[in-house]
Amino acid sequence: MTTPHDSPEQEEASAGATLTRGPELVVGLIIMGLAGMVITDSMRVGIGWGDEGPQAGYFPFYIGLILLAASGTVVVTTLLKWGKSQAVFATREELVPVFQMLVPMVIYVVAMVFLGIYLPSAILIGYFMRHHGKFAWPPSLGVSIGVPLTFFLVFEKWFLVPLPKGPIENMLGF
Amino acid sequence: MDEINNLFNGFAVALTLPNIAYMLIGITLGVLIGVLPGLGGANGIAILLPLTFSMNPTSAIIMLSCIYWGALFGGAITSILFNIPGEPWSVATTFDGYPMAQQGKAAQALTAAFTSSFIGAFFAVALITFLAPVLAKFALNFGPAEYFAVQLLTFCSFVGMSKEPPAKVIVSMMLGFALAAVGMDTVTGQLRMTYGFPVLLKGFDFLIAVIGLFGIGEILLTMEEGLAFKGKSAKLNPKVVWETWKTLPQYWLTFLRSTAIGCWMGITPGGATPASFMSYGIAQRMSKDPESFGKGQIEGVLAPETAAHAAGTSALLPMLTLGIPGSPTAAVLLGGLMIWGLQPGPMLFVEHKDFVWGLIASMYLGNIVGLLVVLTTVPYWAAFLRIPFSVIAPVIVVICAIGAYTVHSAMFDVVMMMVFGLVGYLFKKLKYPMAPMVLALVLGDMAEASFRQSMLMSQGSLSIFWSNGLVGGIFALAMLMLVWPLVGGIVGALRGKAAP
Numbered sequence: 319m320t321t322p323h324d325s326p327e328q329e330e331a332s333a334g335a336t337l338t339r340g341p342e343l344v345v346g347l348i349i350m351g352l353a354g355m356v357i358t359d360s361m362r363v364g365i366g367w368g369d370e371g372p373q374a375g376y377f378p379f380y381i382g383l384i385l386l387a388a389s390g391t392v393v394v395t396t397l398l399k400w401g402k403s404q405a406v407f408a409t410r411e412e413l414v415p416v417f418q419m420l421v422p423m424v425i426y427v428v429a430m431v432f433l434g435i436y437l438p439s440a441i442l443i444g445y446f447m448r449h450h451g452k453f454a455w456p457p458s459l460g461v462s463i464g465v466p467l468t469f470f471l472v473f474e475k476w477f478l479v480p481l482p483k484g485p486i487e488n489m490l491g492f
Numbered sequence: 493m494d495e496i497n498n499l500f501n502g503f504a505v506a507l508t509l510p511n512i513a514y515m516l517i518g519i520t521l522g523v524l525i526g527v528l529p530g531l532g533g534a535n536g537i538a539i540l541l542p543l544t545f546s547m548n549p550t551s552a553i554i555m556l557s558c559i560y561w562g563a564l565f566g567g568a569i570t571s572i573l574f575n576i577p578g579e580p581w582s583v584a585t586t587f588d589g590y591p592m593a594q595q596g597k598a599a600q601a602l603t604a605a606f607t608s609s610f611i612g613a614f615f616a617v618a619l620i621t622f623l624a625p626v627l628a629k630f631a632l633n634f635g636p637a638e639y640f641a642v643q644l645l646t647f648c649s650f651v652g653m654s655k656e657p658p659a660k661v662i663v664s665m666m667l668g669f670a671l672a673a674v675g676m677d678t679v680t681g682q683l684r685m686t687y688g689f690p691v692l693l694k695g696f697d698f699l700i701a702v703i704g705l706f707g708i709g710e711i712l713l714t715m716e717e718g719l720a721f722k723g724k725s726a727k728l729n730p731k732v733v734w735e736t737w738k739t740l741p742q743y744w745l746t747f748l749r750s751t752a753i754g755c756w757m758g759i760t761p762g763g764a765t766p767a768s769f770m771s772y773g774i775a776q777r778m779s780k781d782p783e784s785f786g787k788g789q790i791e792g793v794l795a796p797e798t799a800a801h802a803a804g805t806s807a808l809l810p811m812l813t814l815g816i817p818g819s820p821t822a823a824v825l826l827g828g829l830m831i832w833g834l835q836p837g838p839m840l841f842v843e844h845k846d847f848v849w850g851l852i853a854s855m856y857l858g859n860i861v862g863l864l865v866v867l868t869t870v871p872y873w874a875a876f877l878r879i880p881f882s883v884i885a886p887v888i889v890v891i892c893a894i895g896a897y898t899v900h901s902a903m904f905d906v907v908m909m910m911v912f913g914l915v916g917y918l919f920k921k922l923k924y925p926m927a928p929m930v931l932a933l934v935l936g937d938m939a940e941a942s943f944r945q946s947m948l949m950s951q952g953s954l955s956i957f958w959s960n961g962l963v964g965g966i967f968a969l970a971m972l973m974l975v976w977p978l979v980g981g982i983v984g985a986l987r988g989k990a991a992p
Binding site: 372373375418 | 542543660666669670683684685712883889894906907910913917940944
């Protein structure tokens with residue numbers, strides 16, 4: 319089945335803009351790879367008929383096959399339209415703020431593994447308010463300390479749901 | 493009338509003081525979630541779900557479903573005042589709602605939006621009240637083959653009804669199924685696709701996927717648009733509300749049509765977003781004055797809001813009766829039912845009458861409470877949007893991280909949330925729909941179990957899917973939905989030939 323999505327996205331590809339076809343192809347290929355993993359692992363556990371009926375790979379094997387076919391369709395249609403496709407994925411002005419969000423988020427999650435949730439949360443909020451919001455120190459500090467403190471009270475004290483804690487919280491005796 | 497009787501018992505359950513309090517909390521949280529970018533009905537409920545584990549299931553679902561109604565109401569506020577759809581289903585509301593606000597008719601637009609949301613939901617709840625018990629009784633006769641056929645129908649209609657290219661709908665859906673298969677196979681006990689990583693033993697939780705896809709992904713998209721809030725303020729006084737209400741009855745046909753579209757799209761898993769667009773398009777086509785749409789036509793607010801709320805509400809019908817959710821939010825509520833130890837499906841109507849009818853009664857009450865809350869508190873919600881995004885964005889990231897962590901108290905889930913967030917951003921940009929992936933992740937184990945049981949019964953022959961009229965009929969309907977775009981294309985081509 320061909321994809322009827324040739325919408326008129328013929329925006330002018332300005333300098334520095336990423337065309338859709340690149341990410342489209344990469345995502346398509348990654349999904350094809352995942353499909354390959356699903357198929358091979360299903361074959362490992364058995365896709366046939368065992369003593370107790372269908373084996374563990376019976377169902378996922380076909381899921382993998384359909385996934386491979388569908389992602390293959392995406393990849394092939396992308397390649398077929400490669401020269402003609404000028405649809406823009408994102409301009410540089412759009413991608414920069416996305417990475418300005420993405421990179422701190424990744425660092426935040428990694429920091430959470432080592433430091434617990436409270437300190438990285440305070441730093442994340444403070445960083446955004448100072449760096450992007452151009453807030454003065456007092457409101458930045460107020461919000462970045464106040465918000466994690468509120469979550470601490472709501473989750474740990476009120477609902478008794480423990481959140482990840484790190485060395486600093488241990489030092490304070492929690 | 494058994495239903496009326498049951499419903500009154502339901503009201504007795506829902507109308508206790510704690511439950512009304514939970515209703516109010518739910519509506520308030522829901523409107524807040526609907527107003528804030530990056531937090532929506534589905535991931536908002538997913539984040540709050542762990543907090544309800546210790547609550548009584550009836551109170552918990554009343555609160556969570558009220559969050560859903562609140563989010564549906566809240567989406568309209570930002571669309572009309574700020575031209576920013578807080579939720580995907582309120583995109584169509586911006587087309588005429590924002591022009592109305594610019595013309596100084598924000599109060600009329602808001603009143604119209606809230607009232608039509610209420611009407612759409614009310615009809616959908618009435619439909620659930622009378623149709624759900626019938627459907628549940630009918631579904632009691634279902635065997636594994638029938639269940640699999642219904643699940644197939646759900647997924648095939650996704651392929652047939654989506655605006656996105658079919659290949660991408662299928663990719664998204666199959667990824668969901670593949671992710672659902674990761675971990676220990678419940679029948680044979682074998683490990684599938686874990687590659688020796690112990691963290692993968694439990695598999696992927698769809699709550700994490702929902703928080704990442706809809707929360708983190710949405711934040712990244714919002715960053716891209718570089719948000720600057722330039723909004724209109726609004727005050728609702730009773731006089732304007734009353735004046736607007738007086739004009740609404742003349743649009744009864746729009747209401748009726750939009751409700752029908754919404755209920756249909758909610759029960760088949762089209763969802764609220766396509767329903768609102770479809771309803772807007774049809775209202776415009778049927779209008780005597782189609783030119784006025786997009787320039788502040790009140791019908792352009794009524795139609796999408798009615799349909800979105802009707803769809804959002806009726807999505808709970810297949811969730812309650814068959815255990816098949818009609819939308820990502822319904823899927824999260826379904827996950828909640830399972831966590832509270834209630835098995836969704838027809839037996840729910842037999843074994844947990846109080847729960848089901850308490851929920852249905854709370855839908856009536858929740859929407860009345862919701863309408864009152866939003867009509868009286870609009871200016872305060874608009875104030876939330878004046879908080880700069882540089883404050884809101886990191887706070888929402890923190891909320892998402894907490895939500896992901898509390899599901900299983902596992903750091904790995906927070907990491908997965910980030911991965912799903914990136915996937916959500918890429919999928920949105922490349923026009924892969926996300927709802928099929930979430931639903932497949934939720935239904936994957938159930939679909940696989942019913943498929944394997946069917947195969948066991950038939951000794952591996954697919955012919956079991958047309959072995960009797962019922963299963964054959966559902967199966968044929970599923971195939972029809974799958975090729976629906978082709979059918980539409982052929983009909984369109986024939987018409988094109990007929991009319992020169």
